[in-house]
Amino acid sequence: MEEELTGTAKRIYLYLLRQRRPVGIRKIQKDLNLSSPSIVSYHIKKLIEDGLVKEVDEGYIVTKVILEDYVRFRSALIPRSVFLTSFLASSLIILIYLIISHPFSADIFSLIIIFIITMISVYDVGRKYKKLKSL
Template identity: 45%
Template sequence: MADEESSDILRGTTLKVYLFLLRKGEPVGVREVQRVLNLSSPSVALYHLSKLEDAGLVKNKCGNYHVNRVVLKSYVKIGHLLIPRYFFYSMFAFIVLLIELTLLKPPVITREYFFSLATTLLFFSFFCYETFRTMRRGCL
Protein backbone atom coordinates (compact mmCIF):
# COMPACT_ATOMS: atom_id res chain seq x y z
CA MET A 1 0.00 0.00 0.00
CA ALA A 2 1.29 3.49 -0.83
CA ASP A 3 2.31 5.95 1.85
CA GLU A 4 -0.65 8.21 1.05
CA GLU A 5 -3.12 5.35 1.43
CA SER A 6 -1.41 4.23 4.65
CA SER A 7 -1.62 7.72 6.11
CA ASP A 8 -5.28 7.99 5.12
CA ILE A 9 -6.28 5.19 7.51
CA LEU A 10 -4.33 6.80 10.36
CA ARG A 11 -7.20 8.74 11.88
CA GLY A 12 -9.01 8.61 15.20
CA THR A 13 -8.69 5.41 17.19
CA THR A 14 -6.59 3.69 14.53
CA LEU A 15 -4.04 6.49 14.87
CA LYS A 16 -4.08 6.13 18.67
CA VAL A 17 -3.41 2.38 18.33
CA TYR A 18 -0.57 3.02 15.87
CA LEU A 19 1.01 5.69 18.11
CA PHE A 20 0.74 3.37 21.11
CA LEU A 21 2.57 0.62 19.21
CA LEU A 22 5.24 3.12 18.11
CA ARG A 23 5.79 4.40 21.65
CA LYS A 24 5.78 0.93 23.17
CA GLY A 25 8.49 -0.29 20.80
CA GLU A 26 7.85 -3.97 21.50
CA PRO A 27 5.18 -6.49 20.45
CA VAL A 28 1.86 -6.12 22.29
CA GLY A 29 -1.29 -8.20 22.42
CA VAL A 30 -4.86 -7.23 21.67
CA ARG A 31 -5.89 -7.10 25.35
CA GLU A 32 -3.03 -4.80 26.28
CA VAL A 33 -4.00 -2.39 23.50
CA GLN A 34 -7.61 -2.52 24.69
CA ARG A 35 -6.68 -1.87 28.33
CA VAL A 36 -4.16 0.91 27.76
CA LEU A 37 -6.32 2.82 25.27
CA ASN A 38 -9.56 2.22 27.23
CA LEU A 39 -11.33 0.64 24.27
CA SER A 40 -14.75 -0.89 24.91
CA SER A 41 -13.75 -4.46 24.00
CA PRO A 42 -10.85 -6.50 22.63
CA SER A 43 -12.71 -6.86 19.32
CA VAL A 44 -12.50 -3.07 18.81
CA ALA A 45 -8.74 -3.22 19.38
CA LEU A 46 -8.50 -6.18 17.00
CA TYR A 47 -10.45 -4.27 14.35
CA HIS A 48 -8.02 -1.35 14.44
CA LEU A 49 -4.98 -3.64 14.57
CA SER A 50 -6.35 -5.51 11.53
CA LYS A 51 -6.76 -2.22 9.66
CA LEU A 52 -3.14 -1.40 10.41
CA GLU A 53 -2.05 -4.90 9.40
CA ASP A 54 -3.93 -4.67 6.08
CA ALA A 55 -2.18 -1.35 5.40
CA GLY A 56 1.18 -2.99 6.02
CA LEU A 57 2.00 -0.78 8.98
CA VAL A 58 1.82 -3.54 11.59
CA LYS A 59 2.82 -7.21 11.65
CA ASN A 60 1.17 -9.96 13.67
CA LYS A 61 3.34 -12.72 15.13
CA CYS A 62 1.51 -15.23 17.30
CA GLY A 63 -1.09 -12.70 18.42
CA ASN A 64 1.46 -10.03 19.25
CA TYR A 65 1.55 -6.94 17.06
CA HIS A 66 4.54 -4.73 16.33
CA VAL A 67 5.19 -1.82 13.98
CA ASN A 68 6.36 -2.98 10.57
CA ARG A 69 6.73 0.39 8.86
CA VAL A 70 7.08 3.82 10.45
CA VAL A 71 5.06 6.58 8.78
CA LEU A 72 5.94 9.86 10.45
CA LYS A 73 5.53 12.94 8.30
CA SER A 74 5.21 15.64 10.94
CA TYR A 75 6.89 13.88 13.88
CA VAL A 76 10.43 12.92 14.83
CA LYS A 77 10.90 9.78 16.90
CA ILE A 78 13.55 10.06 19.61
CA GLY A 79 13.62 6.89 21.69
CA HIS A 80 10.02 6.32 22.73
CA LEU A 81 9.07 9.99 22.31
CA LEU A 82 7.23 11.39 19.31
CA ILE A 83 7.99 15.08 18.93
CA PRO A 84 6.34 17.32 16.32
CA ARG A 85 8.84 18.67 13.78
CA TYR A 86 7.61 22.22 14.35
CA PHE A 87 8.78 21.97 17.97
CA PHE A 88 12.41 22.19 16.83
CA TYR A 89 11.65 25.18 14.61
CA SER A 90 9.88 26.93 17.49
CA MET A 91 12.86 26.28 19.80
CA PHE A 92 15.22 27.74 17.18
CA ALA A 93 13.00 30.84 16.82
CA PHE A 94 12.86 31.16 20.63
CA ILE A 95 16.66 31.05 20.91
CA VAL A 96 17.00 33.67 18.16
CA LEU A 97 14.43 35.82 19.98
CA LEU A 98 16.38 35.53 23.25
CA ILE A 99 19.61 36.47 21.49
CA GLU A 100 17.93 39.49 19.94
CA LEU A 101 16.52 40.58 23.29
CA THR A 102 19.76 40.16 25.23
CA LEU A 103 22.90 40.26 23.12
CA LEU A 104 21.77 42.29 20.12
CA LYS A 105 19.74 44.92 21.95
CA PRO A 106 20.92 48.39 20.94
CA PRO A 107 21.08 51.26 23.47
CA VAL A 108 18.35 53.05 21.52
CA ILE A 109 15.51 51.05 19.98
CA THR A 110 15.58 51.57 16.23
CA ARG A 111 13.03 50.79 13.57
CA GLU A 112 15.24 48.01 12.19
CA TYR A 113 15.63 46.36 15.60
CA PHE A 114 11.90 46.59 16.23
CA PHE A 115 11.14 45.08 12.80
CA SER A 116 13.64 42.26 13.39
CA LEU A 117 12.16 41.56 16.82
CA ALA A 118 8.58 41.61 15.50
CA THR A 119 9.49 39.25 12.65
CA THR A 120 11.18 36.76 14.96
CA LEU A 121 8.25 36.94 17.37
CA LEU A 122 5.87 36.27 14.48
CA PHE A 123 7.87 33.22 13.38
CA PHE A 124 8.04 31.94 16.96
CA SER A 125 4.27 32.36 17.37
CA PHE A 126 3.57 30.59 14.09
CA PHE A 127 5.81 27.61 14.92
CA CYS A 128 4.31 27.30 18.43
CA TYR A 129 0.81 27.36 16.95
CA GLU A 130 1.71 24.66 14.41
CA THR A 131 3.35 22.53 17.12
CA PHE A 132 0.26 22.60 19.34
CA ARG A 133 -2.05 22.08 16.36
CA THR A 134 -0.08 19.00 15.29
CA MET A 135 -0.13 17.63 18.84
CA ARG A 136 -3.86 18.28 19.25
CA ARG A 137 -4.83 16.85 15.88
CA GLY A 138 -2.59 13.86 16.34
CA CYS A 139 -1.98 13.78 12.61
CA LEU A 140 1.08 12.03 11.26
Protein backbone atom coordinates (compact mmCIF):
# COMPACT_ATOMS: atom_id res chain seq x y z
CA MET A 1 0.00 0.00 0.00
CA GLU A 2 2.82 2.42 0.90
CA GLU A 3 4.29 1.97 -2.58
CA GLU A 4 0.94 2.90 -4.17
CA LEU A 5 0.82 6.35 -2.57
CA THR A 6 2.54 8.90 -4.76
CA GLY A 7 2.55 12.60 -5.46
CA THR A 8 -0.14 14.77 -3.92
CA ALA A 9 -1.98 11.88 -2.26
CA LYS A 10 1.21 10.90 -0.43
CA ARG A 11 1.87 14.51 0.60
CA ILE A 12 -1.64 14.83 2.00
CA TYR A 13 -1.39 11.47 3.79
CA LEU A 14 1.96 12.38 5.39
CA TYR A 15 0.60 15.79 6.36
CA LEU A 16 -2.45 14.25 8.05
CA LEU A 17 -0.24 11.68 9.75
CA ARG A 18 1.79 14.46 11.39
CA GLN A 19 -1.25 16.31 12.71
CA ARG A 20 -2.45 15.91 16.29
CA ARG A 21 -6.08 16.69 15.50
CA PRO A 22 -8.47 16.51 12.54
CA VAL A 23 -7.76 18.93 9.69
CA GLY A 24 -10.14 20.48 7.17
CA ILE A 25 -9.70 20.62 3.42
CA ARG A 26 -8.93 24.35 3.27
CA LYS A 27 -6.22 24.07 5.95
CA ILE A 28 -4.63 21.17 4.06
CA GLN A 29 -4.75 23.22 0.86
CA LYS A 30 -3.18 26.23 2.53
CA ASP A 31 -0.48 24.35 4.46
CA LEU A 32 0.57 22.25 1.45
CA ASN A 33 0.31 25.20 -0.93
CA LEU A 34 -2.07 23.39 -3.29
CA SER A 35 -3.94 25.31 -5.99
CA SER A 36 -7.53 24.47 -4.98
CA PRO A 37 -9.66 22.70 -2.36
CA SER A 38 -11.03 20.39 -5.08
CA ILE A 39 -7.58 18.86 -5.55
CA VAL A 40 -7.42 18.12 -1.83
CA SER A 41 -10.95 16.76 -1.88
CA TYR A 42 -10.15 14.43 -4.79
CA HIS A 43 -7.11 12.95 -3.06
CA ILE A 44 -8.86 12.74 0.32
CA LYS A 45 -11.64 10.69 -1.32
CA LYS A 46 -9.04 8.29 -2.73
CA LEU A 47 -7.41 7.98 0.71
CA ILE A 48 -10.82 7.29 2.27
CA GLU A 49 -11.54 4.61 -0.36
CA ASP A 50 -8.19 2.97 0.46
CA GLY A 51 -9.14 2.94 4.15
CA LEU A 52 -6.27 5.20 5.19
CA VAL A 53 -8.23 8.30 6.19
CA LYS A 54 -11.68 8.95 7.61
CA GLU A 55 -13.87 12.00 7.95
CA VAL A 56 -14.86 13.19 11.41
CA ASP A 57 -16.86 16.26 12.46
CA GLU A 58 -13.78 18.52 12.62
CA GLY A 59 -12.10 17.34 9.40
CA TYR A 60 -10.00 14.34 8.37
CA ILE A 61 -7.71 12.00 10.31
CA VAL A 62 -5.48 9.06 9.45
CA THR A 63 -6.97 5.72 10.44
CA LYS A 64 -4.20 3.42 9.24
CA VAL A 65 -0.44 3.98 9.39
CA ILE A 66 1.24 2.29 6.44
CA LEU A 67 4.78 3.61 6.77
CA GLU A 68 6.27 0.47 8.26
CA ASP A 69 9.83 1.76 8.59
CA TYR A 70 8.70 4.73 10.69
CA VAL A 71 7.39 5.17 14.21
CA ARG A 72 4.98 7.95 15.05
CA PHE A 73 5.96 9.85 18.19
CA ARG A 74 3.51 12.67 18.91
CA SER A 75 3.45 14.59 15.63
CA ALA A 76 6.90 13.44 14.46
CA LEU A 77 7.70 10.53 12.17
CA ILE A 78 10.92 8.87 13.25
CA PRO A 79 12.73 6.25 11.15
CA ARG A 80 13.05 2.93 13.02
CA SER A 81 16.76 2.97 12.24
CA VAL A 82 17.17 5.86 14.73
CA PHE A 83 16.64 3.42 17.59
CA LEU A 84 19.21 0.94 16.28
CA THR A 85 21.67 3.77 15.63
CA SER A 86 21.21 5.07 19.20
CA PHE A 87 21.74 1.56 20.56
CA LEU A 88 24.91 1.10 18.51
CA ALA A 89 26.33 4.53 19.40
CA SER A 90 25.79 4.05 23.14
CA SER A 91 27.19 0.49 22.90
CA LEU A 92 30.30 1.84 21.19
CA ILE A 93 30.86 4.36 23.98
CA ILE A 94 30.46 1.64 26.62
CA LEU A 95 32.76 -0.68 24.68
CA ILE A 96 35.52 1.95 24.46
CA TYR A 97 35.26 2.47 28.20
CA LEU A 98 35.43 -1.28 28.84
CA ILE A 99 38.42 -1.75 26.54
CA ILE A 100 40.31 0.88 28.51
CA SER A 101 39.32 -0.22 32.01
CA HIS A 102 38.30 -3.92 31.82
CA PRO A 103 39.58 -5.65 28.66
CA PHE A 104 38.01 -9.06 29.44
CA SER A 105 34.61 -7.48 30.09
CA ALA A 106 34.85 -5.77 26.70
CA ASP A 107 34.99 -9.16 24.96
CA ILE A 108 31.84 -10.39 26.71
CA PHE A 109 30.05 -7.10 26.11
CA SER A 110 30.97 -7.25 22.40
CA LEU A 111 29.56 -10.76 22.08
CA ILE A 112 26.28 -9.72 23.72
CA ILE A 113 25.89 -6.66 21.48
CA ILE A 114 26.68 -8.61 18.31
CA PHE A 115 24.16 -11.27 19.33
CA ILE A 116 21.43 -8.67 19.93
CA ILE A 117 22.08 -6.91 16.62
CA THR A 118 22.10 -10.23 14.76
CA MET A 119 18.73 -11.21 16.24
CA ILE A 120 17.23 -7.81 15.34
CA SER A 121 18.53 -8.13 11.77
CA VAL A 122 17.29 -11.71 11.34
CA TYR A 123 13.85 -10.70 12.61
CA ASP A 124 13.71 -7.68 10.27
CA VAL A 125 14.81 -9.67 7.21
CA GLY A 126 12.27 -12.41 8.03
CA ARG A 127 9.48 -9.86 8.41
CA LYS A 128 10.33 -8.19 5.09
CA TYR A 129 10.67 -11.52 3.28
CA LYS A 130 7.29 -12.64 4.65
CA LYS A 131 5.70 -9.40 3.41
CA LEU A 132 7.31 -9.85 0.00
CA LYS A 133 5.93 -13.40 -0.23
CA SER A 134 2.42 -12.20 0.56
CA LEU A 135 2.40 -9.72 -2.35
